[in-house]
Every structure is written in C-alpha cells, then in structure tokens.
Amino acid sequence: MSLTEAPPAPPAQPEEPRKLTLRKPSTRKRLIPYWLLLPGILWLLVFFALPLVYQASTSVQTGSLEQGFEVTWHFQTYVDALRDYYPQFIRSLLYAGTATILCLLLGYPLAYLIAFKAGRWRNLVLVLVIAPFFTSFLIRTLAWKTILADGGAVVDVLNTLHVLDVTSWLGWTESNRVLATPMAVVCGLTYNFLPFMILPLYTSLERIDGRLHEAAGDLYATPATTFRKVTFPLSMPGVVSGTLLTFIPASGDYVNAELLGSTDTKMVGSVIQSQFLRVLDYPTAAALSFILMAIVLLMVTFYIRRSGTEDLV
Amino acid sequence: MTQQQTAGGDVRLVGISKTYGSFTAVQPLDLTVPQGSFFALLGASGCGKTTTLRMIAGLEEATTGTVYLGGKDITDLPPYKRPVNTVFQSYALFPHLDITENVAFGLRRRGIKSVKKQVDDMLELVQLGDFARRKPHQLSGGQQQRVAVARALINHPQVLLLDEPLGALDLKLRRQMQLELKRIQTEVGITFVHVTHDQEEAMTMADTVAVMNGGRVEQLGAPADLYENPRTTFVANFLGTSNLIAGEIVSTGEDLVVAAGGGKLTLPRERCSAPTTSGGRLLLGIRPEKISLAHADDADDIAAGCNRVTGRITDSSFIGVSTQYVVESPAGTALQVYEQNIERDSRLTPGAEVVLHWNPAHTFGLDAAQDIDAGATSVEDAE
Numbered sequence: 001m002s003l004t005e006a007p008p009a010p011p012a013q014p015e016e017p018r019k020l021t022l023r024k025p026s027t028r029k030r031l032i033p034y035w036l037l038l039p040g041i042l043w044l045l046v047f048f049a050l051p052l053v054y055q056a057s058t059s060v061q062t063g064s065l066e067q068g069f070e071v072t073w074h075f076q077t078y079v080d081a082l083r084d085y086y087p088q089f090i091r092s093l094l095y096a097g098t099a100t101i102l103c104l105l106l107g108y109p110l111a112y113l114i115a116f117k118a119g120r121w122r123n124l125v126l127v128l129v130i131a132p133f134f135t136s137f138l139i140r141t142l143a144w145k146t147i148l149a150d151g152g153a154v155v156d157v158l159n160t161l162h163v164l165d166v167t168s169w170l171g172w173t174e175s176n177r178v179l180a181t182p183m184a185v186v187c188g189l190t191y192n193f194l195p196f197m198i199l200p201l202y203t204s205l206e207r208i209d210g211r212l213h214e215a216a217g218d219l220y221a222t223p224a225t226t227f228r229k230v231t232f233p234l235s236m237p238g239v240v241s242g243t244l245l246t247f248i249p250a251s252g253d254y255v256n257a258e259l260l261g262s263t264d265t266k267m268v269g270s271v272i273q274s275q276f277l278r279v280l281d282y283p284t285a286a287a288l289s290f291i292l293m294a295i296v297l298l299m300v301t302f303y304i305r306r307s308g309t310e311d312l313v
Numbered sequence: 314m315t316q317q318q319t320a321g322g323d324v325r326l327v328g329i330s331k332t333y334g335s336f337t338a339v340q341p342l343d344l345t346v347p348q349g350s351f352f353a354l355l356g357a358s359g360c361g362k363t364t365t366l367r368m369i370a371g372l373e374e375a376t377t378g379t380v381y382l383g384g385k386d387i388t389d390l391p392p393y394k395r396p397v398n399t400v401f402q403s404y405a406l407f408p409h410l411d412i413t414e415n416v417a418f419g420l421r422r423r424g425i426k427s428v429k430k431q432v433d434d435m436l437e438l439v440q441l442g443d444f445a446r447r448k449p450h451q452l453s454g455g456q457q458q459r460v461a462v463a464r465a466l467i468n469h470p471q472v473l474l475l476d477e478p479l480g481a482l483d484l485k486l487r488r489q490m491q492l493e494l495k496r497i498q499t500e501v502g503i504t505f506v507h508v509t510h511d512q513e514e515a516m517t518m519a520d521t522v523a524v525m526n527g528g529r530v531e532q533l534g535a536p537a538d539l540y541e542n543p544r545t546t547f548v549a550n551f552l553g554t555s556n557l558i559a560g561e562i563v564s565t566g567e568d569l570v571v572a573a574g575g576g577k578l579t580l581p582r583e584r585c586s587a588p589t590t591s592g593g594r595l596l597l598g599i600r601p602e603k604i605s606l607a608h609a610d611d612a613d614d615i616a617a618g619c620n621r622v623t624g625r626i627t628d629s630s631f632i633g634v635s636t637q638y639v640v641e642s643p644a645g646t647a648l649q650v651y652e653q654n655i656e657r658d659s660r661l662t663p664g665a666e667v668v669l670h671w672n673p674a675h676t677f678g679l680d681a682a683q684d685i686d687a688g689a690t691s692v693e694d695a696e
Contacts, residue, residue: 209403209405211401211403211405212405212407212408214372214392214399214401214405215399215401215405215406215407216407216418217371217372217391217392217393218370218371218372218392218393218397218398218399218465219393219398219418219419219422219464219465219468220393220394220419220422220423220468221393221418221422222393225422229418230407230409233409234408234409
C-alpha cells in the first residue's frame with residue numbers, strides 16, 4: 001500500500017467533512033444513555049440502597065417493639081450476636097460450602113454432557129434442568145421431606161447398604177433416619193441450587209471452541225490431560241460464577257434448614273428469620289444480616305482473587 | 314508399491330474412504346506423500362480434502378482403508394499417539410495460555426521439562442521472539458498463524474498437516490506467509506501436507522499437487538505438469554483458465570487433426586489423454602496466454618503450421634501486464650486470450666475481426682465425454 005501514492009487532494013475538500021465531525025453531538029443525544037440507566041438506578045436506590053441504610057441504622061438501635069427503637073450506636077449488638085450465634089454461622093458456611101461442592105461435582109459432568117455430547121437433545125436437557133423452577137421452591141423442598149421420610153424408600157435402601165451406619169458415625173445422619181439431620185439440609189440445598197451451578201457452567205463450557213480439544217489431542221494430550229489443561233481452565237469463569245451463585249444464596253438460606261432440619265441444624269438464616277418475625281429483636285436480626293453479608297463478601301473477594309479469572313472472561 | 318519403497322516418513326493412504334451416513338465425503342483413495350515433500354491437496358470446498366487431512370491426523374476415523382506413516386499402520390491410533398501435528402484453519406490457539414506455553418504444549422505433554430531453549434529457538438524461527446509472554450488474542454492474524462505453525466513444528470512431527478492455514482489472512486499477508494512457510498519447510502525438511510482451495514497458493518508452495526473433486530483425486534503431479542498437461546476438464550478449468558473446443562478427429566498419425574469450429578486444428582498425439590480413434594470426439598484445450606491475436610487484415614503474416622481460429626473480439630480488459638480478450642468464434646462463444654502488453658495493436662478493440670493462432674504443440678486433448686465446464690466456476694463463487 002505504501003508504494004501507491006495518493007494524488008494530492010484538492011485543498012478546499014478536507015474542510016467540509018471536518019466541520020461535520022467536529023460538531024458536538026447534541027446534549028439530548030449525549031444524555032440518552034443516562035436516561036436509559038435511570039429506571040434501574042432508581043429501582044436499586046429505592047429497593048436496595050435505602051433498605052440497606054435502614055437496616056444498618058436498625059442494627060445500632062436499642063429499645064423494644066412496645067417502647068420503640070432508637071439509634072444509640074450500640075455496636076455491642078454485633079458482638080453479642082456473633083457470640084450467641086457463631087455455631088449457626090459456622091454451620092451455615094459449612095452446609096453451604098458442602099452443598100456448593102456437591103453441586104459442582106454433580107453439575108459439571110452434566111453441563112459438560114449438555115455442552116459437548118447432547119447434540120440435538122441439548123435444548124431438551126436444558127429445559128429439564130430448569131424444569132424444577134416451574135414448581136414453587138417451598139413445594140420442592142417439602143417434597144424432599146417425603147423423599148427422605150423415616151421408613152421411606154431412600155432410608156430403607158441406605159439402611160440396607162449400611163450407608164447410614166457410616167454417615168451416622170460421621171455425625172451427618174442418625175443411625176436410622178435422614179430427615180432432620182445435617183445430610184437432609186445439605187441434600188435440600190444441593191438440590192435447590194443445582195440449576196444455578198449447571199447453567200453458568202454450561203454457558204462457559206459451550207463457549208469453548210471444540211477445535212481446541214482437537215488441537216490438544218493433536219499435541220499429544222490424552223483426553224484426561226486435555227480436560228485438565230484446556231477444558232477445565234477455560235471453564236473457570238463458569239466454575240466461579242456457578243459456585244458464587246450457589247454459595248451466596250445457600251449460606252443465607254433458611255427454608256431447607258427449617259423444613260428438612262431440626263433445631264440442631266439451624267442455619268443463620270433461620271436465626272435471622274426468627275429474630276425478625278418471632279422474637280422481634282430487630283437490632284440483633286439486622287446485625288446478624290450484616291455480619292453474614294460481611295463474611296460472604298470477604299470470602300467471595302478472596303475467592304475471586306485466588307481463582308484469577310479476570311483475564312479469562 | 315512395495316514396503317521398502319515407502320519406508321522413512323512417507324504418508325501412504327491405501328483405500329482410505331469416509332462416509333457420513335449416505336454421503337460419501339472421500340471415495341476410496343490411494344495416495345503416497347513422499348518424505349520431505351511439500352504436498353498440496355487442492356480442491357473446492359466440500360471436495361473431501363480436509364476430511365482426508367483429518368484422517369491422517371486421526372481426528373476423523375476412516376470408514377475403510379489404512380493409513381501408513383513410514384511403513385507403520387497408524388489407522389487405529391488416536392491423534393495424541395500419532396507423530397503428526399496439525400496447523401488448524403482457525404489456528405485453535407489455547408486462549409488461556411501465553412505464546413510460550415502454547416508452543417511448549419506438545420513438549421510438556423511428552424514429559425519434556427526443559428522447554429525454554431526449544432521454545433525460544435522455535436519462536437525465533439517464526440520471528441516472534443518478542444511476543445513470548447503475550448496471550449493469543451493480543452496478536453494479529455498473521456502472528457497467530459505463525460504461533461500455530463511453531464506450536465506444531467516444535468514437536469518435530471514426521472508430517473506437518475496444514476488445514477487452509479492462510480485462509481483467514483488478507484491477500485498481501487497470505488503471499489508473505491506462503492513464502493515464509495515454504496522457507497520453513499525447506500529449513501526443517503519435514504513433510505508438509507497442505508490443504509487449500511487456492512490454486513495459486515498450491516502451485517506456489519507445493520512440489521506435488523493433488524487436485525481433488527467430489528471425494529476423488531482427479532490428477533496428481535508437479536504444479537507445472539498439472540498446468541500444462543491437465544487430463545480432465547476439471548483440472549483444466551480449476552487450475553487457471555482453459556479454452557476447451559469440441560471437435561472430431563479426422564486423421565491420426567504423429568499429430569492428430571481435429572475438425573472443430575469449421576476449421577482444422579492439430580495437436581501432438583502424446584498430448585492427448587483420450588482415446589484417439591479416427592472419427593472420435595475430442596476436447597481440445599489451449600491456455601489463454603499461449604494464443605496470439607492477429608487482426609484479420611494481417612492473417613497472411615501468420616506462420617504456416619499454426620493452429621488458427623477466426624473470430625470477433627467481444628470484450629477486452631486492460632490488466633496492466635496483459636490485456637485479456639474475449640473472442641467469439643465458431644469454435645467457442647467465449648475464447649479467452651491473454652496478450653502481453655508489448656506492442657499493442659490499436660485495432661484490437663471489441664468488434665474487430667481477428668485470427669487466433671498458436672503453436673499446435675501447446676494444444677492438449679481431453680476426453681469429450683466430460684462436462685466441459687467442470688471446475689470452471691471460480692472458487693469464490695462456489696463458497
């Protein structure tokens with residue numbers, strides 16, 4: 001291209017188009033993106049930011065429902081809440097963490113199959129993955145109560161296989177029942193949040209160019225190595241978003257613990273719920289919420305930093 | 314062909330074929346690629362050339378037949394056990410690994426720990442030394458292409474397979490990379506099997522070209538030989554341009570005399586690939602650049618013994634180095650003639666009566682029982 005010399009342009013010509021490009025876009029046009037943002041910003045302001053501020057102020061109030069609450073900057077509530085309910089916090093993180101890992105172990109192979117092997121069944125299987133959402137969350141969880149019920153088929157089978165002997169020794173179940181034990185709660189959490197794991201995993205696996213698998217095979221990688229060195233690293237964005245979408249709501253969940261667990265399996269969500277709605281100790285409930293939020297935020301930040309997925313997406 | 318002859322790093326395909334359901338992508342095919350050669354599989358899209366390549370790589374399972382590499386049967390080996398490497402059409406670089414790790418991938422998989430020196434040398438060979446720590450998406454198309462070549466070559470494969478490696482590059486870069494690849498091939502001496510739909514690319518780079526059409530190899534040979542002596546209409550039309558004139562053999566001897574378009578044309582008998590019985594039909598072929606144009610008034614100056622066809626210019630276009638004429642004549646409605654722009658005859662404009670003449674030795678003969686237009690649609694149109 002450098003060899004061809006353009007004929008000298010007539011001198012008057014360039015002036016015209018330049019004026020056009022220099023003209024500022026009208027103020028109205030420049031503001032359009034902001035106008036489009038406005039509804040979302042208002043929504044977040046009214047339904048997220050304001051309640052958050054309100055909660056924050058509640059958490060440092062003292063008083064009672066009868067006499068009314070007053071902001072007294074009583075930070076002791078946080079200390080007390082943490083002291084009284086740390087077992088529930090630990091349990092929440094433990095249950096949510098276990099459920100997240102189970103979701104990953106169950107969801108990854110399924111997402112992999114949908115993305116690479118399902119062929120024309122792909123859409124059908126995807127619909128099946130989200131099919132549980134057609135039923136209410138509560139009903140689905142209640143169904144698990146029946147599935148895991150004492151004397152039910154699941155318990156019978158586990159009993160016959162002596163699985164319950166092992167799990168009860170580990171403290172996950174009782175020797176003859178599954179319902180109202182930690183395992184029941186973790187099962188419920190795993191089941192309820194599985195689609196939130198599968199869908200992001202599927203999206204990121206599906207985006208992987210199939211030719212990369214061929215290239216890895218061509219470069220002496222066995223199928224197992226190809227998965228370890230190519231497929232899995234490339235699916236990290238899905239793993240990260242899937243685990244976040246599972247872990248964060250699971251750690252604040254209380255429905256599973258309420259319906260499938262017992263008083264010994266209470267999660268922090270149950271405590272917050274009962275403080276708000278039954279004990280009516282609003283400051284403690286608000287403080288608990290903030291502590292949970294802080295813990296999750298810290299863990300997530302640390303996790304995202306560690307998994308180093310920034311330049312993958 | 315005996316086993317001894319194909320020892321070394323030869324690729325030998327014996328009766329290899331591929332069918333998908335009822336569709337046959339590659340007809341049973343025998344092909345030998347000698348070690349150290351630059352071999353091109355040339356054809357329009359869907360002719361089975363890529364499928365053939367993928368069967369050598371092991372990425373596609375052959376329906377029938379055997380793939381030998383250096384005398385060893387590798388038909389049932391998975392790709393990761395074959396000593397061949399591929400440069401993929403879209404390069405298929407690993408986006409999460411930097412250039413060094415992309416290039417080192419094959420070495421690491423074979424358990425080689427100290428890869429640095431080899432990777433540096435290889436990046437030097439493809440002139441990408443400064444880009445070692447970049448990610449593939451930070452490189453231009455031509456650079457990515459060279460990384461793909463480096464990633465494959467570093468493993469010292471017995472055969473390097475190139476699947477339309479230049480297809481994604483613009484014309485100028487493509488020309489540059491063609492020379493680059495040729496240089497690398499000469500330097501490392503590895504067998505290259507190159508798949509392309511670009512006949513110019515195949516002819517510039519390869520020692521041997523196999524022209525494929527409809528899952529078959531139409532003709533195989535050195536580029537110049539294919540161009541000068543096409544044996545089918547497809548090869549004649551697909552490689553460059555040919556004027557094909559239908560005629561009837563009137564006398565056989567040292568030279569064949571063929572009645573075509575109201576006149577008589579001769580061609581050497583050995584340049585005819587069709588049966589040469591008197592009275593048989595024949596297609597005469599002549600390349601446009603071999604034809605000279607004379608204005609009808611100068612017809613007497615044409616040397617005796619030349620093949621002549623009279624006609625009228627219907628179109629002419631000035632290309633720079635040459636002028637391309639389309640001539641209407643009884644022998645064919647659109648004969649192509651390329652004239653070098655040495656001394657332009659100003660009378661040769663559309664509408665002018667002209668005499669086309671050429672040395673009979675440049676004429677080739679083809680079997681008339683073929684589609685005269687096979688391969689004539691340009692590749693761009695076919696895709």
